[in-house]
Amino acid sequence: MHPFAYVAPSTVAEAVAVLNEHGDRARPLAGGTDLLVKARANVWELDAVVDIKNIPELMTLSVNGGGLSIGAGVPCYQVYDNSDVAAQYPGIVDGASIIGGIQIQSRAGLGGNLCNAAPSGDGIPSLIAYSAVAHITNASGTREVAVEDFCTGPSRTVLEAGDLLVSIEVPKPAANTGAAYTRFIPRNEMDIAVAGVAVFVQLDSSGKNFESARIALASVGPTPILASAAGDSLAGKPVNDETIAAAAALAKDAATPITDMRGTIDQRKHLVEVLTGRMINQAVERARG
Amino acid sequence: MTTNSPSKVHVTTTINGQQHELLVPPYMSLLDTLRELIGLTGTKEGCLDGNCGACTVNVDGRIVDSCLVLGAEVNGKEVNTIEGMATPEGLHPLQQAFLEEAALQCGICTPGFLVAAKGLLDNEPSPTEGRIRHWLAGNLCRCTGYDKIVRAVQKVSG
Numbered sequence: 001m002h003p004f005a006y007v008a009p010s011t012v013a014e015a016v017a018v019l020n021e022h023g024d025r026a027r028p029l030a031g032g033t034d035l036l037v038k039a040r041a042n043v044w045e046l047d048a049v050v051d052i053k054n055i056p057e058l059m060t061l062s063v064n065g066g067g068l069s070i071g072a073g074v075p076c077y078q079v080y081d082n083s084d085v086a087a088q089y090p091g092i093v094d095g096a097s098i099i100g101g102i103q104i105q106s107r108a109g110l111g112g113n114l115c116n117a118a119p120s121g122d123g124i125p126s127l128i129a130y131s132a133v134a135h136i137t138n139a140s141g142t143r144e145v146a147v148e149d150f151c152t153g154p155s156r157t158v159l160e161a162g163d164l165l166v167s168i169e170v171p172k173p174a175a176n177t178g179a180a181y182t183r184f185i186p187r188n189e190m191d192i193a194v195a196g197v198a199v200f201v202q203l204d205s206s207g208k209n210f211e212s213a214r215i216a217l218a219s220v221g222p223t224p225i226l227a228s229a230a231g232d233s234l235a236g237k238p239v240n241d242e243t244i245a246a247a248a249a250l251a252k253d254a255a256t257p258i259t260d261m262r263g264t265i266d267q268r269k270h271l272v273e274v275l276t277g278r279m280i281n282q283a284v285e286r287a288r289g
Numbered sequence: 290m291t292t293n294s295p296s297k298v299h300v301t302t303t304i305n306g307q308q309h310e311l312l313v314p315p316y317m318s319l320l321d322t323l324r325e326l327i328g329l330t331g332t333k334e335g336c337l338d339g340n341c342g343a344c345t346v347n348v349d350g351r352i353v354d355s356c357l358v359l360g361a362e363v364n365g366k367e368v369n370t371i372e373g374m375a376t377p378e379g380l381h382p383l384q385q386a387f388l389e390e391a392a393l394q395c396g397i398c399t400p401g402f403l404v405a406a407k408g409l410l411d412n413e414p415s416p417t418e419g420r421i422r423h424w425l426a427g428n429l430c431r432c433t434g435y436d437k438i439v440r441a442v443q444k445v446s447g
Binding site: 001002003004005006008029031032033036037039040047048049051053077100101102103104106107188189190 | 295342427
């Protein structure tokens with residue numbers, strides 16, 4: 001491992017200054033469960049790591065009238081242990097609960113999962129389905145990027161040298177909404193998704209018709225995918241097997257997987273169709289309370 | 290800060306109840322800090338990438354893979370390792386149960402399993418079998434298999 005310096009600033013400004021000084025030879029350190037693996041494997045050669053865990057706003061998880069704010073360094077267990085998050089954002093809890101095992105969840109968070117930009121990141125599809133927005137800062141200012149636009153390729157994001165993810169902001173879901181995420185893995189735990197699907201639905205007040213839906217896919221393309229056509233197909237339609245099957249078929253069309261050691265193209269596309277149907281049904285069930 | 294020879298980090302930490310002041314190379318893992326700087330070699334190195342849990346220790350009440358934590362990060366924190374489990378009076382009940390249930394063969398995974406299981410029982414004294422298996426999913430054993438380990442943890446569960 002290339003020897004790097006360790007800096008643990010207590011403000012965003014100090015963190016950004018160090019990141020700016022080192023450019024792409026510095027990285028923010030949150031849980032370290034990807035960073036230290038990549039540094040050790042010399043995927044990244046770093047001169048400095050900037051531990052963000054002493055910066056209060058990056059470690060804050062809050063649920064309020066405006067929505068859910070997830071500081072970039074908040075570990076997964078704090079997300080799923082929070083009863084307000086569990087009650088109001090079950091789809092996000094579905095993802096946060098299955099990233100690694102308990103040891104990993106003590107450290108790894110949704111911010112790091114997003115910045116790591118693995119196509120298989122289990123935390124990302126639900127953030128997309130909930131229309132979450134990443135708040136980024138750097139030496140010249142701040143900007144907001146929709147999570148579906150954040151990842152640009154495997155391990156690639158919109159972040160440039162000197163950028164720091166501060167938080168992920170999730171809008172408060174309206175009444176009659178529900179969401180869910182699941183993945184297929186050949187084991188029960190501790191594995192990387194062969195395919196994953198998140199669904200967010202908004203029903204009308206009768207609970208019998210879709211008003212809108214957002215469907216996002218993991219592990220079936222170079223980035224997490226927002227399957228817009230699949231979600232849009234449900235708008236204004238009744239909740240029934242036919243509309244759900246049609247949306248699942250469109251989600252399958254949106255998947256652009258590769259064949260690798262975890263699965264084949266055909267298997268992954270099939271999984272997307274099956275999991276999309278299941279997750280629409282589960283999201284509907286949650287929306288109906 | 291010079292990029293070629295990053296300076297060591299001054300760390301004050303409590304390990305198994307005892308305060309330590311250390312100068313830690315900034316890129317040194319907590320695992321190596323424990324083993325190489327302090328001489329606590331009970332924590333084992335397995336995969337070095339967060340899959341096997343052999344290096345599990347407890348930091349501020351949460352179990353972590355110490356290969357994926359920097360020594361520099363535990364400044365001001367409380368670390369508990371396998372060396373802190375037994376007391377002069379005897380083995381921790383989990384250690385005793387692992388012996389009685391033959392929940393180990395080669396033993397490399399055992400410190401990680403024990404620290405992880407303690408982390409569960411400290412907060413949830415009566416977990417279900419499913420909860421135990423879920424909690425220990427981040428610990429791999431390549432010789433005993435998991436049934437004996439789960440039985441040992443169940444034996445200590447209320």
